[in-house]
Amino acid sequence: MSKQQEDYVKQITKQNEDFSQWYTDVIRKADLVDYAPVKGFMVIKPYGYALWENMQRELDKMLKASGHKNAYFPLFIPEYLLQKEAEHVEGFAPEVAWVTIGGTEELTERIAVRPTSEAIVCSMYSKWIKSYRDLPILYNQWCNVVRWEKSTRPFLRTSEFLWQEGHTAHATEEEAQEETLKILDIYRDFAENVLAIPMLTGEKSEKEKFAGAKMTYSMEAMMLDGKALQAGTSHNLGQHFAKVFDIQYLDRDGELKYVWTTSWGVSTRLIGGIIMVHGDDRGLVLPPRVAPCQVVIVPIAQHKEGVLEKAGEIYENLSERFRMELDDRDTYSVGWKFNEWELKGVPLRLEIGPRDIQNNQVVAVRRDTGEKTVIEMEGLDKKIGALLEEIQKGIFQKALEFRDKNIRTANNMEEFVSIIESQKGFIKAMWCEDAECETKIKEKTGATTRCIPFEQDKTGDRCVVCNRPAERVAYFAKAY
Amino acid sequence: MSKQQEDYVKQITKQNEDFSQWYTDVIRKADLVDYAPVKGFMVIKPYGYALWENMQRELDKMLKASGHKNAYFPLFIPEYLLQKEAEHVEGFAPEVAWVTIGGTEELTERIAVRPTSEAIVCSMYSKWIKSYRDLPILYNQWCNVVRWEKSTRPFLRTSEFLWQEGHTAHATEEEAQEETLKILDIYRDFAENVLAIPMLTGEKSEKEKFAGAKMTYSMEAMMLDGKALQAGTSHNLGQHFAKVFDIQYLDRDGELKYVWTTSWGVSTRLIGGIIMVHGDDRGLVLPPRVAPCQVVIVPIAQHKEGVLEKAGEIYENLSERFRMELDDRDTYSVGWKFNEWELKGVPLRLEIGPRDIQNNQVVAVRRDTGEKTVIEMEGLDKKIGALLEEIQKGIFQKALEFRDKNIRTANNMEEFVSIIESQKGFIKAMWCEDAECETKIKEKTGATTRCIPFEQDKTGDRCVVCNRPAERVAYFAKAY
Numbered sequence: 015m016s017k018q019q020e021d022y023v024k025q026i027t028k029q030n031e032d033f034s035q036w037y038t039d040v041i042r043k044a045d046l047v048d049y050a051p052v053k054g055f056m057v058i059k060p061y062g063y064a065l066w067e068n069m070q071r072e073l074d075k076m077l078k079a080s081g082h083k084n085a086y087f088p089l090f091i092p093e094y095l096l097q098k099e100a101e102h103v104e105g106f107a108p109e110v111a112w113v114t115i116g117g118t119e120e121l122t123e124r125i126a127v128r129p130t131s132e133a134i135v136c137s138m139y140s141k142w143i144k145s146y147r148d149l150p151i152l153y154n155q156w157c158n159v160v161r162w163e164k165s166t167r168p169f170l171r172t173s174e175f176l177w178q179e180g181h182t183a184h185a186t187e188e189e190a191q192e193e194t195l196k197i198l199d200i201y202r203d204f205a206e207n208v209l210a211i212p213m214l215t216g217e218k219s220e221k222e223k224f225a226g227a228k229m230t231y232s233m234e235a236m237m238l239d240g241k242a243l244q245a246g247t248s249h250n251l252g253q254h255f256a257k258v259f260d261i262q263y264l265d266r267d268g269e270l271k272y273v274w275t276t277s278w279g280v281s282t283r284l285i286g287g288i289i290m291v292h293g294d295d296r297g298l299v300l301p302p303r304v305a306p307c308q309v310v311i312v313p314i315a316q317h318k319e320g321v322l323e324k325a326g327e328i329y330e331n332l333s334e335r336f337r338m339e340l341d342d343r344d345t346y347s348v349g350w351k352f353n354e355w356e357l358k359g360v361p362l363r364l365e366i367g368p369r370d371i372q373n374n375q376v377v378a379v380r381r382d383t384g385e386k387t388v389i390e391m392e393g394l395d396k397k398i399g400a401l402l403e404e405i406q407k408g409i410f411q412k413a414l415e416f417r418d419k420n421i422r423t424a425n426n427m428e429e430f431v432s433i434i435e436s437q438k439g440f441i442k443a444m445w446c447e448d449a450e451c452e453t454k455i456k457e458k459t460g461a462t463t464r465c466i467p468f469e470q471d472k473t474g475d476r477c478v479v480c481n482r483p484a485e486r487v488a489y490f491a492k493a494y
Numbered sequence: 495m496s497k498q499q500e501d502y503v504k505q506i507t508k509q510n511e512d513f514s515q516w517y518t519d520v521i522r523k524a525d526l527v528d529y530a531p532v533k534g535f536m537v538i539k540p541y542g543y544a545l546w547e548n549m550q551r552e553l554d555k556m557l558k559a560s561g562h563k564n565a566y567f568p569l570f571i572p573e574y575l576l577q578k579e580a581e582h583v584e585g586f587a588p589e590v591a592w593v594t595i596g597g598t599e600e601l602t603e604r605i606a607v608r609p610t611s612e613a614i615v616c617s618m619y620s621k622w623i624k625s626y627r628d629l630p631i632l633y634n635q636w637c638n639v640v641r642w643e644k645s646t647r648p649f650l651r652t653s654e655f656l657w658q659e660g661h662t663a664h665a666t667e668e669e670a671q672e673e674t675l676k677i678l679d680i681y682r683d684f685a686e687n688v689l690a691i692p693m694l695t696g697e698k699s700e701k702e703k704f705a706g707a708k709m710t711y712s713m714e715a716m717m718l719d720g721k722a723l724q725a726g727t728s729h730n731l732g733q734h735f736a737k738v739f740d741i742q743y744l745d746r747d748g749e750l751k752y753v754w755t756t757s758w759g760v761s762t763r764l765i766g767g768i769i770m771v772h773g774d775d776r777g778l779v780l781p782p783r784v785a786p787c788q789v790v791i792v793p794i795a796q797h798k799e800g801v802l803e804k805a806g807e808i809y810e811n812l813s814e815r816f817r818m819e820l821d822d823r824d825t826y827s828v829g830w831k832f833n834e835w836e837l838k839g840v841p842l843r844l845e846i847g848p849r850d851i852q853n854n855q856v857v858a859v860r861r862d863t864g865e866k867t868v869i870e871m872e873g874l875d876k877k878i879g880a881l882l883e884e885i886q887k888g889i890f891q892k893a894l895e896f897r898d899k900n901i902r903t904a905n906n907m908e909e910f911v912s913i914i915e916s917q918k919g920f921i922k923a924m925w926c927e928d929a930e931c932e933t934k935i936k937e938k939t940g941a942t943t944r945c946i947p948f949e950q951d952k953t954g955d956r957c958v959v960c961n962r963p964a965e966r967v968a969y970f971a972k973a974y
Contacts, residue, residue: 048618050568051575052605057618060563060633067564083540084547088530089607089638089654090591095531111570112595113607117588117642125532127569127593127607137531153540158569158638162597174569 026357028295033239037167040289044298044358047168054166054173058282061358064306066176066282070156072208072303073178073280076200082152082180087134089157091126095133098258102132105225109161111173127160132226132251132277135181136259143273145264146185150193154180169286170243170494177281183261183273187252190274194250197278198231201246209284210301210410211235211291212417213245214440214489216465221449224277228252234464234489236417237290240438242464242491245287248278286494291413292382298359299382301409302402309398310339310360312351314367317344324371328364328394335395336402356381361405362398382409421489423473427458430478430490434459440491444484446477454479455490464489506837508775513719517647520769524778524838527648534646534653538762541838544786546656546762550636552688552784553658553760556680562632562660567614569637571606575613578738582612585705589641591653607640612706612731612757615661616739623753625744626665630673634660649766650723650974657761663741663753667732670754674730677758678711681726689764690781690890691715691771692897693725694920694969696945701929704757708732714944714969716897717770720918722944722971725767728758766974771893772862778839779862781889782882789878790819790835794828794847804851808844808874815875816882836861841885842878862889901969903953907938910958910970914939920971924964926957934959935970944969 026043027035041047046062049055058066074084090113097103106129113125128134139151156178166172180197184190198215205211213233223230227249235243255261256272265271292299302308309332313325322342329340339360341351355363365377374391378398382405389397420439424430433441441461445451452463455478466488477484506523507515521527526542529535538546554564570593577583586609593605608614619631636658646652660677664670678695685691693713703710707729715725735741736752745751772779782788789812793805802822809820819840821831835843845857854871858878862885869877900919904910913921921941925931932943935958946968957964 048621050570051572051614051617052568052570055568055570057568058566060565063565064563066566083544085540085543086538086546086656088532088535088537089640090530090532090535092531108597110597111593111605113591114594115592115604117590117644124595125591134531138528138537141528160569176566 026295026297029238029293036293036295037286037290040293040297040357041168046285049168052173054163056168056172056174058176061306062285065285065288065300065304068304068306069209069284070178073200073204074156076204077154077178077180080196080200082154082182084155085153086155086157087128087131087138089128091128091131091134093124093126095137096126098133099226099255101254102226106130106161109163111160111162128157129159129161130277130279131155131157131159131179131181132255132275133259135277136255136261136275139181139183139273139275140259140261143183143261143263146266149183149185149263149273150189151183152180152193153182154178167286167494169282169289171283175281175283177279179279180277182276183256184275185263185265185271185273187274190252190276191250194229194231194248194276194278197276198233198246198248201248201278201280202233204280205233205235205245205284205287206410208301208303209288210303210406210413211245211287212410212414214465214467216467216489218247218465219447219449219452219463219488221452222463224249226251226254227277228254232465234491235287235291236420236440236491237287237494238293238416239290240420240440240491242440242489242493243283243287243290244464244493245284246278246280249276251275251277292409293359296353297357299409300359300361302361302406305359305361306337307339307355307358307360308337308402309362309364310341310355311364311366312341312348312355314348314365314370316342318368320371321366321368325366328366328376332395332398336398362401364398380405382412424478425474426481427479430455431459434461434492440464440489442471442473442487442489443478444472444474444476445486445488446480446482446484447486448477448480448482451477451479460492461490462493464491464493506775506777509718509773516773516775517766517770520773520777520837521648526765526769529648532653534643536648536652536654538656541786542765545765545768545780545784548784548786549689549764550658553680553684554636556684557634557658557660560676560680562634562662564635565633566635566637567608567611567618569608571608571611571614573604573606575617576606578613579706579735581734582706586610586641589643591640591642608637609639609641610757610759611635611637611639611659611661612735612755613739615757616735616741616755619661619663619753619755620739620741623663623741623743626746629663629665629743629753630669631663632660632673633662634658647766647974649762649769651763655761655763657759659759660757662756663736664755665743665745665751665753667754670732670756671730674709674711674728674756674758677756678713678726678728681728681758681760682713684760685713685715685725685764685767686890688781688783689768690783690886690893691725691767692890692894694945694947696947696969698727698945699927699929699932699943699968701932702943704729706731706734708734712945714971715767715771716900716920716971717767717974718773718896719770720900720920720971722920722969722973723763723767723770724944724973725764726758726760729756731755731757772889773839776833777837779889780839780841782841782886785839785841786817787819787835787838787840788817788882789842789844790821790840791844791846792821792828792831792835794845794850796822796824798848800851801846801848805846808846808856812875812878816878842881844878860885862892904958905954906961907959910935911939914941914972920944920969922951922953922967922969923958924952924954924956925966925968926960926962926964927966928957928960928962931957931959940972941970942973944971944973
């Protein structure tokens, strides 16, 4: 490695020195994001936004394939609507941005900039739903929401973020529950197979559930520093919102009944997850299925005859099938280019120089493993397709192994504290589901309940805190 | 037509009875939109949103193909930024919604909910642009904006709307001007070839230009009531914003220079244009290229053996290539279905009944002309593709003829007033470009200057108002 190359990489703090600084270095140097003039807000730059567009496209396809339709509800929610559901307003009031002036007039009632849209959606559903024939309603929207946060980090927690929020209404409790779980499974499928992030799925505790929900389910991922990221939630809202917003339908039996509703969302927060699950000391490592650029071609000795022509030819052939860049800048060294594309997490680099041309081959270098493969020109596109798939699977497998290695069992409080103090990762422990025990753990260790997993692989029958009988095992971790 | 069918259609006010009521009837009955709880805001329902998604996808492709990249800038703009450009703030201040409370704290400085993003984008550009190597910057964003409007109509003028806004920065005045015109041409191409709406393009008058712009160009369409819709604008901002936001770059010659910026946008307003250019007394007529459903299959005598099977088979075969619906509801009559899909503007209806199956054919009915064609099953997809293209061209041609027929020349004020009073449409007239004459026309007739067209087909050499020498011809009309 040349001096120049070393310097370039050195500018990123090492993960094991200061993970938080590493994160900040990477998002800035990879040009994903910048800080906006209002504290807590971010600008998503083209490279970050292209990543989001690819994520959106894939998830949108999955949501549409499962019968959901996109719509758009207004940004502004009058205060009286937000106040209808008591828990909901209590949960969101501290983080609402309020509009009090419209043009030149003081408003008689202040208006919330949506922190989430249950209130406005339900107010419309009560207009639209009349009969069982109108059910189910399965709507989703892609939009921005505002939550006035005290402490923020780009992608992970910002005062404005982009997301999708689904809102559905059903005739029966069973259907609503089925929908809630179906969506969680779509999210898990999306996270694992598109973003290559392994997920633990399960129930949220009473304390951690969504404000106004009967039950919240979530998927939780482990970051490389061992902390948890709540990556997506799906809420069964029971009839809480239906009753306060008066959403009733005339059933087949001639009776008026309240509907059952759900809501669910994932956001640009997932970008933070991608960074902190796959990244390394050289920068981003992006999953091929969503990488803005899947393959970059770097010509070697590009001033030599025929090199740029050949590189251009390969680019033309492959760019029909893959998202490509051809880096033919003559103001940067090859080493600099390698580093820059590695920093940007491009899954595959193709090198083509005079000798490769002679041998009718290219050299492919994987971002995730650094592995070099010489590939014959014949059938190049198929081989590249296969390599990208290998990378997609490889980074998932690596993340899965890391996560599983860093889940540890605690049988009592002493063990719990000792693990938290000496190790990174999640703790699996039996829990009596009493909020008091949850609070004790948080106060003592900073860890919170992440979820009570669907897959109940019990580690005992007594609560890790109070030693009373416990029915279920839960995951605990410090979280973003 | 059965009694039931007649009733269904009768519920739409006729265009020539009350165009404005016809518009309201159509958008509500076709289920495009609903009114939101805050006055002036709308909910875009799935059918309307699917139309917008198709429009977005097509325009986004064109903008990316011409080198533009998507990004996302924050919704909130601090007041001091908005105030930097004097004309800009003056133009937008009366319609800004202001956030004054964040969570539980009163803000020390109020924050604007973006009415447009020049201020926030330019504040970032001044950070990002250092050298001529950073130029041009060609960014676009798809987002929502808020303008506190007094009088609103769904799609045409609402307090919140969805749009794309492009913001570019260039090294030279020439490049900025080239970009401004290139974008206007992309807009025209999109409007004419995707939405099938003929456009007049040209310069806006000094009075009608964007607040803060050096020059605004627009495209203007004629609605079926003869009124104009400003359908898209592209602004050359000169160095107005560069100077107040201090966007300077180090040029090749070692000198610090201000950049030249542009901005441009089209919005959900275009949906209003589609409705009012193509619609008729039976409802919407949607251009095939953006119609959420391009082809609907309505089985005839669907209880008879083999009909639903055959209809399903055709649906399966065609839905790979076209956006399709198969209307196999057994609770509605065939006549009702015909009316409903006509109301929704689906370009092509396929009827398939027992006799058609026997004859190995389907009956295709065009929404735009009502024309019926019997099509053999063999090569059905190609024939349908061709029919949809014919419809796309046909509705453009029809709109073009209507528009051209309704542009009239006025040589003096008397003629001007008489045309306005007796006819609908645009007036073409020589104008001295003095704002006073513009105001006089507006006061006397309600018409405004729409644009000074690029294609100068002069009708004289004296101003239609003051009779002083006039260099250029302009279009005048009442406008939305």
